[in-house]
Amino acid sequence: MSNISDWVRANIRSLKPYSSARDEYTGKVGLFLDANENSIGSVSDTKNNRYPDPHQSEVKAMISKILDLEEQNIFLGNGSDEAIDLLIRIFCEPKEEEIIVLPPTYGMYKVAADINNVAVTEVPLDENFDLDVDGILKAVKPNTKILFICSPNNPTANMMSPERVEIILQNFAGIVVIDEAYIDFTEKKNMLHAFKLYPKLVILRTFSKAWGMANIRLGMAFGDEELIRFMNNVKPPYNVNGVTQDIALNALKNLDKKDSMLKDIKEGRSVLINKLAPLPLIEKIYPSDANFILVKFWDSAGVFSHLLNHKIIVRDRSKQPGCENCLRITVGTKEENETLINTISELG
Ligand SMILES: Cc1ncc(COP(=O)(O)O)c(C=O)c1O
Structure with missing residues (x-):
């Protein structure tokens, strides 16, 4: 089996896809009476009556x-x-x-x-x-x-x-x-x-x-x-x-805005890693190519509930294979990262 279609389920290979009103007439100008929409308008504030x-x-x-x-x-x-x-x-x-x-x-x-x-x-x-x-x-x-x-x-x-x-x-x-x-x-x-x-x-x-x-x-x-x-x-x-x-x-x-947020998130990630890594309650922080870090604690359950008591919600991944005592922490805003670091530091 080398072609893509050889790998596709037989019923999908032979499927005749649904043809919508907007498939059959693709022009933008016209009097559209083909799709059973509400031609008068929308109840919503913005115009949403057309497919x-x-x-x-x-x-x-x-x-x-x-x-x-x-x-x-x-x-x-x-x-x-x-x-x-x-x-x-x-x-x-x-x-x-x-x-x-x-x-x-x-x-x-x-x-x-x-x-x-x-x-x-x-x-x-x-x-x-x-x-x-x-x-x-x-x-x-x-x-x-x-x-x-x-x-x-x-x-x-x-x-x-x-x-x-x-x-x-x-x-x-x-x-x-x-x-x-x-x-x-x-x-x-x-x-x-x-x-x-x-x-x-x-x-x-x-x-x-x-x-x-x-x-x-x-x-x-x-x-x-x-x-x-x-x-x-x-x-x-x-x-x-x-x-x-x-x-x-x-x-x-607006690619510039994406780039500027990416810069801030990467900076925030470095701050989180640099400030958290020396804390004695942390065994290890795994290297990150993402907008979150995986942190191995000596007692992740204790840290998780301490954070929860302060209304800081992180993801408990400790039941995942190879992730015992691990919490996954998303990089937040500058202020959120500081609050997280301070709250974890309270535990020593
Ligand atoms: C690896 C990965 N793929 C896909 C998704 C889901 O993305 P989407 O919001 O586009 O459905 C997530 C969401 O957390 C994710 O972690």
Whole structure:
């Protein structure tokens, strides 16, 4: 099986996608009586009575310019969580096929597989939270369809080493998804354009992190034109609403603001690491390529409840494999970081 379509479920391969009113007439001027909208107007303050562009063409045009990609290589979804779900639905036959995930990692890969009744094989990351290449390749079975790699990884904050990713790409025949949700927070090399060499590679990104737009739910997938076409065939027609598209278009014109926030977040990350690392109640802080740090305490439960008593909420990751006594802490504003540091310092 070498072509993308060979890896796609038979029912998806033969799917005749829904054709919406906005697919059938794409002009902008006219008397629109084709979509059963409310022609008079909206109850909301802003004008929302028309269905949005199902292809998100203007947003894709801007993204393609910024990232130097063709529009056909871009999928936009209701958060990258939608892309994760769609990929599983496109490639994995429920009850028959499976995915591989690499814990500790982002939980939605497994949840999306569970919802779709697709089995999950777990191959833990190694002691440095890097890929266990042999373990992964040994875990591959004839019915393994997708491998999810999160890089930088949530919750461990590190990038996977590029040499190991390369070995996987050369030796795993199925679909490799590299989730780059946190890629803007590192200077290390990204894999965005690698799908041109490896057509079964999909890269995920999101507006929820560096762009600071988690509320509008906009995620991106980048890949080979054929693979992206399958994603567009399967998605609900209006999966990205018009309000989101308008806000994204404006944001994409304002790259300077993103860069300036990135600078502040990276500075905040350094302050957090430098101030927390010497505290005796901390065993270790893992290096971070993301907008959060993973901190290993001697007693994470005590720190967690102390913080909670001060209404400071961090993520308890201590039950994740390899993350005993670990809390995941998001970099906040300058003031929030100071409050966190002071509150943790109270414990000694
Ligand atoms: C690694 C990773 N991928 C994807 C997501 C979800 O992104 P979105 O908000 O675009 O659905 C998250 C959210 O925390 C994440 O940590």
